[in-house]
Amino acid sequence: xxxxxxxxxxxxxxxxxxxxxxxxxxxxxxxxxxxxxxxxxxxxxxxxxxxxxxxxxxxxxxxxxxxxxxxxxxxxxxxxxxxxxxxxxxxxxxxxxxxxxxxxxxxxxxxxxxxxxxxxxxxxxxxxxxxxxxxxxxxxxxxxxxxxxxxxxxxxxxxxxxxxxxxxxxxxxxxxxxxxxxxxxxxxxxxxxxxxxxxxxxxxxxxxxxxxxxxxxxxxxxxxxxxxxxxxxxxxxxxxxxxxxxxxx
Amino acid sequence: xxxxxxxxxxxxxxxxxxxxxxxxxxxxxxxxxxxxxxxxxxxxxxxxxxxxxxxxxxxxxxxxxxxxxxxxxxxxxxxxxxxxxxxxxxxxxxxxxxxxxxxxxxxxxxxxxxxxxxxxxxxxxxxxxxxxxxxxxxxxxxxxxxxxxxxxxxxxxxxxxxxxxxxxxxxxxxxxxxxxxxxxxxxxxxxxxxxxxxxxxxxxxxxxxxxxxxxxxxx
Numbered sequence: 001x002x003x004x005x006x007x008x009x010x011x012x013x014x015x016x017x018x019x020x021x022x023x024x025x026x027x028x029x030x031x032x033x034x035x036x037x038x039x040x041x042x043x044x045x046x047x048x049x050x051x052x053x054x055x056x057x058x059x060x061x062x063x064x065x066x067x068x069x070x071x072x073x074x075x076x077x078x079x080x081x082x083x084x085x086x087x088x089x090x091x092x093x094x095x096x097x098x099x100x101x102x103x104x105x106x107x108x109x110x111x112x113x114x115x116x117x118x119x120x121x122x123x124x125x126x127x128x129x130x131x132x133x134x135x136x137x138x139x140x141x142x143x144x145x146x147x148x149x150x151x152x153x154x155x156x157x158x159x160x161x162x163x164x165x166x167x168x169x170x171x172x173x174x175x176x177x178x179x180x181x182x183x184x185x186x187x188x189x190x191x192x193x194x195x196x197x198x199x200x201x202x203x204x205x206x207x208x209x210x211x212x213x214x215x216x217x218x219x220x221x222x223x224x225x226x227x228x229x230x231x232x233x234x235x236x237x238x239x240x241x242x243x244x245x246x247x248x249x
Numbered sequence: 250x251x252x253x254x255x256x257x258x259x260x261x262x263x264x265x266x267x268x269x270x271x272x273x274x275x276x277x278x279x280x281x282x283x284x285x286x287x288x289x290x291x292x293x294x295x296x297x298x299x300x301x302x303x304x305x306x307x308x309x310x311x312x313x314x315x316x317x318x319x320x321x322x323x324x325x326x327x328x329x330x331x332x333x334x335x336x337x338x339x340x341x342x343x344x345x346x347x348x349x350x351x352x353x354x355x356x357x358x359x360x361x362x363x364x365x366x367x368x369x370x371x372x373x374x375x376x377x378x379x380x381x382x383x384x385x386x387x388x389x390x391x392x393x394x395x396x397x398x399x400x401x402x403x404x405x406x407x408x409x410x411x412x413x414x415x416x417x418x419x420x421x422x423x424x425x426x427x428x429x430x431x432x433x434x435x436x437x438x439x440x441x442x443x444x445x446x447x448x449x450x451x452x453x454x455x456x457x458x459x460x461x462x463x464x465x466x467x468x
Contacts, residue, residue, distance in 0.1 A: 130399055
């Protein structure tokens with residue numbers, strides 16, 4: 001493991017040489033780190049300590065399967081039921097449902113609003129999340145009023161559960177270069193035989209795969225899940241894609 | 250039916266007289282147009298003020314005041330019921346009334362209200378904790394529709410509020426709309442007691458971080 005990403009465990013002290021410094025910007029702590037005044041920085045999760053000297057920030061990169069809602073996350077939720085003013089949606093099993101107001105969609109008024117049925121999937125943003133209240137969602141940008149891709153999911157497809165770290169890597173700007181995930185490109189490219197599908201990735205560890213053909217949905221979903229569970233690198237992903245295409249044809 | 254005089258001692262539920270002959274006072278209630286006692290104690294009859302004749306003035310004759318009202322029945326709690334002389338005066342429980350300023354602790358918050366436990370009424374510490382609700386439209390006086398409960402109260406805060414309604418069986422209804430009402434004491438996420446900075450911010454003195462609350466004006 002390279003030295004610039006040391007493994008840290010919860011509660012241990014961080015070597016002072018690892019903490020970046022900047023002449024102007026204050027140090028910003030990301031997830032997995034806690035500041036105990038006056039000058040202690042303590043990890044709260046086990047993972048790799050990553051620092052960004054340009055922005056003067058540091059955080060711990062760790063993987064888990066339990067999603068804890070935090071503000072401005074884009075997630076995939078499933079409608080459980082509808083009350084008079086909002087929909088109750090499930091972000092994760094065995095957790096309190098999140099509320100999605102009826103009017104929190106683009107161009108929604110009391111007379112024209114999308115009617116969603118229980119079981120339907122929604123791509124939404126977490127507008128309020130804290131330890132004391134149930135989370136709240138929205139499908140529209142609060143200030144601009146535009147949806148920006150949020151809203152109910154249309155088309156035939158299926159949801160697959162992945163770990164949170166895998167979902168974060170999929171949501172990176174360049175998953176192949178930064179996250180080491182080329183499996184989706186391969187499936188749509190030559191190794192996969194040019195399959196046509198679309199995906200929606202939620203930070204709560206859910207990926208929706210949609211396609212006209214059920215075989216494509218199953219192949220893509222299996223590829224994602226086995227990449228996640230097997231922790232495959234790029235070469236492993238290539239072999240996996242070829243194997244799946246051979247099996248399913 | 251022969252008219253009977255009301256009893257001198259009453260227990261809760263005891264019939265005192267018809268509403269056509271008496272007016273209800275403290276300690277009594279109306280049920281099917283009859284007056285019944287609500288407390289254990291002595292029954293008092295207060296005669297109404299005597300109707301005066303028309304007042305004669307030099308230039309003007311004013312009409313008489315309203316016709317004679319009915320006498321008022323009230324039940325005052327008995328302070329010493331036992332015959333033993335060494336028995337101490339039993340403490341009466343003070344109940345919050347409409348308009349009282351109370352101190353309460355926030356138990357739970359939801360997007361539409363904050364559930365609180367009323368601890369102190371005026372200057373008296375209550376023996377039992379009464380539950381109260383601060384609805385989102387009663388948190389402050391301006392911009393009532395844009396109030397966010399999470400930026401006004403958090404569980405564990407001590408709040409000074411005013412009782413606006415006796416409410417239903419489980420809850421009093423409270424309000425913090427005045428400037429001197431709101432969060433008095435709160436603990437930050439790091440665990441330190443915070444100090445007020447403005448009407449909507451409290452500051453943790455050790456870390457310097459601000460937290461949003463509806464803060465009471467210090468007196």
